[in-house]
Amino acid sequence: MAELRIAVVGGGIGGLAAAAFLARAGLACTVYEQAAALGEVGAGLVASPNLVRLLRRLGVLPEFLARAVAIDVGWEFRRWADGGVLSAENLAEACERLYGERTYTVHRADLLSVVQAAVPPAAIRLGAKCVGVEAADDGAVLSFADGTTTTADVVIGADGVHSTVRGALLGPSPATFSGLCAFRALVPAADAPAFALRNAHTLWLGPDHHLVHYPISAGKLVNIVAFAPAGEDVVESWSATASHAQFAAEFEGWDPRLRELIAAAGTPGRWALLDRAPLARWSHGPVTLLGDAAHPMFPFFAQGAAQAVEDAAALAVCLATDATDPARALRRYESARRERTARLQTVSHERAHLNHLPDGPGQQARDAALSGQDPLAANAWIYGHDAELVP
Structure with a gap:
């Protein structure tokens, strides 16, 4: 072998x-x-139980836990204008019971470093x-x-x-242009509003836009990723950037707390989402x-x-x-x-x-449905999967 x-x-x-x-x-x-050195661009990501159990099997979970944030509240959906909570899930109690592992958030570079620790150094050619x-x-x-x-x-x-x-x-x-772009930014914890420092994975939903935030890097940073109409910009690159004014303008009129979080962010990345079948x-x-x-x-x-x-x-x-x-x-x-x-x-x-419905009957039906859903249980096909049990 x-x-x-x-x-x-x-x-x-x-x-x-x-x-x-x-x-x-x-x-x-x-x-x-x-590249001449290993590294990950981008910022945060969610590490769900199906990923975490594989990190445990690689023997790198202690290193991961030292850098990640255990999420207590997930799928906290909020309304764009006033921050009203539409739905929230208690992950601290349910996630491990259902799937054997917690859900975490982590910086992409930290996850890369953790996985690299399980690779023999001589195996990597830069x-x-x-x-x-x-x-x-x-x-x-x-x-x-x-x-x-x-x-x-x-x-x-x-x-x-x-x-x-x-x-x-x-x-x-060839890819199809989705019409959407993504903004990514990081906020030092010392500069972030208190509501963004909770161990929560929060999604703000509004017309043609939505924004997600959660802490990463052992709570030292808050990760922001937001989605908006892309206009004529079709650059698909993790290294592309936008001005802070462009990012803030997309969320003008949203809840003042959210705009306070955006104001504290550094230079945002911005790239188009291209669709591939x-x-x-x-x-x-x-x-x-x-x-x-x-x-x-x-x-x-x-x-x-x-x-x-x-x-x-x-x-x-x-x-x-x-x-x-x-x-x-x-x-x-x-x-x-x-x-x-x-x-x-x-x-x-x-x-x-679904995330970008304009205010009206469709949005109201979505919000009502969110309040009655249990996404953690409903997505058992994702989180309960064991990739090593190959047919």
């Missing part, structure tokens, strides 16, 4: 999780990351930009920007939404995809990172139990993962419309 040559393209959360789970299964791999992948008789050949090549028995494309591996495997996969397949021979390279999804169910780590866990199981036939193992992996991730892509897409 240790002689199987496995190449992971991309050193983000999904790529490092693949390396960590492969190492746990006794399989060596090499992670090829184009400054290695993959520019092409070609199937060969003895596996696949990877080409790099510096002119070098390497051959692998298995290639795992974990190189994100603009994946080079996906392009080589499936050809161009689920892929009919994402493996061919010795090459497969993982995470956003396979199934990019809107962030409205907060499952992007969790699904990448689930992919990694399932892929390691498949390769470890069928190392003599990697192509068959990859087909099994795809079969185990494709329906679930496609369903999450679909429900995440549908949520955008």
Whole structure:
């Protein structure tokens, strides 16, 4: 098993999780990351029980808990104009009882660092930009920007939404402009209003917009992510920014407390949300995809990172139990993962419309429905899933 040559393209959360789970299964791999140093752009994310139980199995939960925030109140939906609470869930009491783990929030860079701790340092090659992948008789050949090549028995494309591996495997996969953009910003806890410092995952819903906030980095920061009409801006990049005035203008007239939180934020990131339909397949021979390279999804169910780590866990199981036939193992992996991730892509897409209803009968019906829902129990298919129980 240790002689199987496995190449992971991309050193983000999904790529490092693949390396960590492969190492746990006794399989060596090499992670090829184009950057000169490992790091995550962006800001916070929600770590739901289906992700946390996998971190526990990697043996990195103590490090994670030192950096994360345990969420006591989740899905706290508030009305845009006055902050009236439409619905809230007591996660402190119910989450662990239902799913065996709590829900946390964490900075993306902290999660990356935690997962990296489970990867052998020698497995990571930095400054290695993959520019092409070609199937060969003895596996696949990877080409790099510096002119070098390497051959692998298995290639795992974990190189994100603009994946080079996906392009080589499936050809161009154009995205559809969603009409929405996302703002992201961080607020130091010392500058944040008191209501934003609670261990709560809060969503403010309003016409054509919604805004989410929660503490991260062991409570030292408050993460903000907000969604608004994008106008003519179709840049899809974690590094794109907007002015503070642009961000504040999108929420003019909202509850003064929320505008106080926005005023305390640093320079916001801003990028367009581009839509991609689920892929009919994402493996061919010795090459497969993982995470956003396979199934990019809107962030409205907060499952992007969790699904990448689930992919990694399932892929390691498949390769470890069928190392003599990697192509068959990859087909099994795809079969185990494709329906679930496609369903999450679909429900995440549908949520955008519901969150952005204008005031009126539709909004009133949504608000009434929220007050009678139990999202923690209703989403058992997400949070109770064990990715290592591969059919």
